[in-house]
Amino acid sequence: MESYSDKVMEHFRDPHNVGEIPDASGIGKVGNPVCGDIMNLYIKVENEVIIDAKFKTFGCGAAIATSSMVTDLVKGKSVAEALKISNRAVAEALGGLPPIKMHCSMLAEEALKSAIEDYLKKSGKKS
Amino acid sequence: MKRIYLDHNATTPVDPEVLEAMLPFYKESFGNASSVHEFGRTARMGVEDAREIVYKFLGTHDSQEIVFTSGGTESDNLAVKGVAHALKSKGNHIITSSIEHHAVFNPCKFLEGEGFKVTYLPVDEFGVVDLNALKDAVTDKTILVSIMMANNEVGTIEPIEEISKIVKSKGIVFHTDAVQGVGKIPVNVDKLGVDLLSLSGHKIYGPKGIGALYIRRGVKLTPILQGGHHERKRRPGTENVPGIVGLGKAVELVGKNLKKEPEKLKRLRDRLHYGIEKTIKFTKLNGHPTKRLPNTLNISFEYLEGESILLNLDMEGVAASTGSACTSGSLETSHVLISMHVDTAIAQGSIRFSLGKENTEEEIDYVIKVLPPIIERLRKMSPLYHGKQGVN
Numbered sequence: 001m002e003s004y005s006d007k008v009m010e011h012f013r014d015p016h017n018v019g020e021i022p023d024a025s026g027i028g029k030v031g032n033p034v035c036g037d038i039m040n041l042y043i044k045v046e047n048e049v050i051i052d053a054k055f056k057t058f059g060c061g062a063a064i065a066t067s068s069m070v071t072d073l074v075k076g077k078s079v080a081e082a083l084k085i086s087n088r089a090v091a092e093a094l095g096g097l098p099p100i101k102m103h104c105s106m107l108a109e110e111a112l113k114s115a116i117e118d119y120l121k122k123s124g125k126k127s
Numbered sequence: 128m129k130r131i132y133l134d135h136n137a138t139t140p141v142d143p144e145v146l147e148a149m150l151p152f153y154k155e156s157f158g159n160a161s162s163v164h165e166f167g168r169t170a171r172m173g174v175e176d177a178r179e180i181v182y183k184f185l186g187t188h189d190s191q192e193i194v195f196t197s198g199g200t201e202s203d204n205l206a207v208k209g210v211a212h213a214l215k216s217k218g219n220h221i222i223t224s225s226i227e228h229h230a231v232f233n234p235c236k237f238l239e240g241e242g243f244k245v246t247y248l249p250v251d252e253f254g255v256v257d258l259n260a261l262k263d264a265v266t267d268k269t270i271l272v273s274i275m276m277a278n279n280e281v282g283t284i285e286p287i288e289e290i291s292k293i294v295k296s297k298g299i300v301f302h303t304d305a306v307q308g309v310g311k312i313p314v315n316v317d318k319l320g321v322d323l324l325s326l327s328g329h330k331i332y333g334p335k336g337i338g339a340l341y342i343r344r345g346v347k348l349t350p351i352l353q354g355g356h357h358e359r360k361r362r363p364g365t366e367n368v369p370g371i372v373g374l375g376k377a378v379e380l381v382g383k384n385l386k387k388e389p390e391k392l393k394r395l396r397d398r399l400h401y402g403i404e405k406t407i408k409f410t411k412l413n414g415h416p417t418k419r420l421p422n423t424l425n426i427s428f429e430y431l432e433g434e435s436i437l438l439n440l441d442m443e444g445v446a447a448s449t450g451s452a453c454t455s456g457s458l459e460t461s462h463v464l465i466s467m468h469v470d471t472a473i474a475q476g477s478i479r480f481s482l483g484k485e486n487t488e489e490e491i492d493y494v495i496k497v498l499p500p501i502i503e504r505l506r507k508m509s510p511l512y513h514g515k516q517g518v519n
Contacts, residue, residue, distance in 0.1 A: 056510040060434035
């Protein structure tokens with residue numbers, strides 16, 4: 001199998017932001033166990049800025065590393081900025097992913113988008 | 128860091144005695160076994176001595192029944208496609224199981240493309256082939272049945288003798304892929320009642336790139352390759368003499384150790400199993416509880432995905448493998464576990480430990496020590512484990 005970058009292994013070995021946010025502003029739940037990955041992403045928003053993000057993930061090394069990276073990337077960003085974070089940006093920040101694992105970065109992007117959607121709905125900014 | 132290898136169903140280290148036996152055939156005895164001169168005759172002797180070891184090990188007395196190949200995959204291809212092509216005027220139906228290795232499964236798929244009909248027999252929850260389904264599947268067009276002797280992923284041993292009785296009573300050719308069986312359980316072609324049997328070198332402490340196919344005298348087979356007269360034209364190509372000699376030595380050694388070694392492996396394997404069950408909750412054994420290869424333990428850790436467990440074990444120096452989709456290279460969950468109706472989420476968390484002769488009790492105890500914290504840490508990260516905290 002193609003091996004992971006050092007950065008992926010670093011995040012896999014010691015993932016950042018593991019857990020849940022009990023009073024989250026938005027929650028994104030994507031994936032299913034059949035395809036092999038499930039990602040739950042929690043964000044806390046104050047004044048349109050994401051001040052905290054946490055995750056819980058069922059998945060392979062790449063899924064855990066991308067969860068860790070995407071939560072790192074969004075913290076401190078405005079909601080509008082966070083919406084622009086693409087799966088490619090997550091993969092690049094990790095020093096690349098093996099081609100067969102790129103779908104894991106897709107999952108991270110989807111989880112983030114879905115958490116932001118949830119926030120926008122809950123805060124009445126979008127119906 | 129100490130490194131512990133528990134992936135012997137994938138491949139095994141070459142036994143030093145095997146390597147020792149091979150080396151002269153790379154050096155001074157490098158001849159082409161087809162040559163008339165002294166160099167050639169020495170190489171030929173190496174090949175034929177190995178052939179004698181293999182056929183005696185398999186319980187036959189006919190040197191012409193052994194063909195050397197490049198490994199298990201070629202042996203399986205030669206058996207399945209060779210018989211199908213040779214007997215296509217008699218019929219176009221093949222029966223195999225739904226848990227075969229890809230080396231049998233994909234040649235069957237290939238033959239379907241050529242117009243053959245293939246039945247993939249179901250298995251029970253333990254991975255044992257359904258004999259009633261086999262009886263029902265046989266038609267007068269059936270020309271070949273291919274069922275593995277033991278499964279590589281879960282270790283379940285198939286009832287080859289019973290299958291043979293059903294198949295041979297109808298006069299159908301019967302092949303078994305015994306790549307995982309050889310060296311771990313007794314293999315005797317007459318007792319098993321098989322017409323063809325595949326074996327591989329690198330699963331039994333021999334070199335990679337060498338295997339053999341047993342072909343019972345009288346069984347017709349169309350070769351895959353066309354070329355010279357080697358192996359009675361059934362497998363043309365200059366013989367891989369060092370590989371063949373290595374395979375011979377490897378077979379000799381596993382044959383010699385067949386009384387004691389599997390017992391030792393089973394004891395260590397069960398020690399690992401009990402150690403895991405005692406310290407980790409929510410696990411499930413995959414494969415038959417008793418009719419199973421003595422070295423194989425396939426166990427699912429619920430709420431987790433296999434690759435993340437493997438990577439963590441690797442960081443602790445422990446090598447194993449998984450049936451998880453994420454590691455398959457095709458993003459498909461193990462077809463073996465799916466055929467056994469193992470829940471997909473549980474199949475994702477399957478880890479296969481396959482032991483070998485160099486493993487020790489200390490190594491097993493080390494694994495039992497490092498595994499629980501890995502599982503606990505990953506479960507804390509798993510969204511599926513929600514609400515289960517505190518029970519582990």
